Amino acid sequence: MRALSGIQPTGPFHWGNYFGAIQQYIALQDECDDGSYYFIANLHALTTVRDKDKLRQYTLDGAIDLLALGLDPDKAVLFVQSDVPEVTELCWLLLTGTPMGLLERCVSYKDKLAKGLKADAGLFTYPVLQAADILAYDATVVPVGEDQLQHIEVCRDLAQSFNHHFGETFVLPKGKVLDQSARVPGTDGEKMSKSYGNTLAVFDEAKAQRKQIMRIQTDSRPMDEPKDPDGDVLFDLFKLVATEYDVGRMAATYRQGGFGYGDVKKALADAAEAYWAPARERRAEWAAKPGEVREILAAGAAKARQRAADVLRRAQQACGVRGW
Numbered sequence: 393m394r395a396l397s398g399i400q401p402t403g404p405f406h407w408g409n410y411f412g413a414i415q416q417y418i419a420l421q422d423e424c425d426d427g428s429y430y431f432i433a434n435l436h437a438l439t440t441v442r443d444k445d446k447l448r449q450y451t452l453d454g455a456i457d458l459l460a461l462g463l464d465p466d467k468a469v470l471f472v473q474s475d476v477p478e479v480t481e482l483c484w485l486l487l488t489g490t491p492m493g494l495l496e497r498c499v500s501y502k503d504k505l506a507k508g509l510k511a512d513a514g515l516f517t518y519p520v521l522q523a524a525d526i527l528a529y530d531a532t533v534v535p536v537g538e539d540q541l542q543h544i545e546v547c548r549d550l551a552q553s554f555n556h557h558f559g560e561t562f563v564l565p566k567g568k569v570l571d572q573s574a575r576v577p578g579t580d581g582e583k584m585s586k587s588y589g590n591t592l593a594v595f596d597e598a599k600a601q602r603k604q605i606m607r608i609q610t611d612s613r614p615m616d617e618p619k620d621p622d623g624d625v626l627f628d629l630f631k632l633v634a635t636e637y638d639v640g641r642m643a644a645t646y647r648q649g650g651f652g653y654g655d656v657k658k659a660l661a662d663a664a665e666a667y668w669a670p671a672r673e674r675r676a677e678w679a680a681k682p683g684e685v686r687e688i689l690a691a692g693a694a695k696a697r698q699r700a701a702d703v704l705r706r707a708q709q710a711c712g713v714r715g716w
């Protein structure tokens with residue numbers, strides 16, 4: 393098994409990013425018998441971040457965050473997407489066989505149009521670059537949040553049709569989603585997302601995080617009524633960061649009734665502080681040595697390029713733009 397995944401550097405990572413995606417990468421680095429590849433998808437981020445200083449900062453911060461969260465450069469290949477130009481070349485080969493209708497159906501693009509945002513060709517063809525990202529490393533498993541599964545399907549479709557037309561060239565990947573945390577709720581109860589402004593950032597200072605937790609919207613049912621914990625925003629978030637023992641006790645408290653949401657919020661803030669403390673410490677250590685982080689990324693890119701160059705050559709041969 394060879395895992396690959398990318399994450400866009402569009403701002404500080406939040407709990408949804410961690411529990412929905414990053415945690416899975418980190419777990420997979422120990423399970424892959426054929427390596428794992430993780431990259432900061434700065435070319436994809438360019439479709440939304442149009443400030444060069446911010447994009448640079450978010451790119452380096454993204455790598456520092458992944459290292460702090462446990463990504464181990466001795467086990468996994470960590471790199472920045474734009475450091476592997478073979479992928480954008482491969483993207484063109486795939487684009488020439490991509491039906492417009494397939495991309496028109498992609499939610500990433502449809503959602504932006506529905507919100508009245510102006511779409512550009514980069515956003516429209518975003519899933520094809522993602523397909524190239526995946527196929528360039530012969531990845532077999534792609535750990536992602538649930539919302540990305542459609543893009544994995546597009547990747548499989550494009551690879552299959554290329555293979556069908558030009559002969560076996562690409563390895564077909566599978567998406568992998570962690571079910572129990574596929575959709576982390578935000579502070580307003582909707583899906584946590586940067587674009588909804590309802591996030592809890594992983595690396596916020598403990599004090600700032602506590603403030604945000606205290607602002608989480610709760611329902612207006614009388615506090616002394618027994619309540620089903622499942623589906624309650626505070627409980628759902630608590631489950632992610634508290635110990636199993638504390639989760640059991642909290643569930644019993646909900647079912648008994650007679651508790652205050654303020655107490656639940658306080659328990660959530662305490663659990664969150666304890667849960668993130670080790671990663672926060674590691675982050676401070678990595679942030680103090682950006683030179684070393686850049687070296688890790690350069691070494692990762694060199695390994696990634698070797699593999700991508702092989703696959704690109706294979707694809708070029710297959711479709712006739714090499715060896716003529």
Ligand code: ADP
Nearest residue numbers: 408409412413536537538574575576584585586
């Ligand atoms: P955002 O919605 O904040 O812009 P991204 O689209 O950059 O987040 O998501 C990066 C990764 O994190 C994706 O794989 C996505 O599926 C996952 N993810 C984002 N938000 C959540 C969430 N609320 N619950 C679970 N996974 C999430």
Ligand code: TRP
Nearest residue numbers: 397398399400433436522525526
């Ligand atoms: N589109 C993904 C996201 O928004 C990021 C991404 C880019 C990616 N290329 C990828 C994920 C390849 C998995 C595989 O989260």
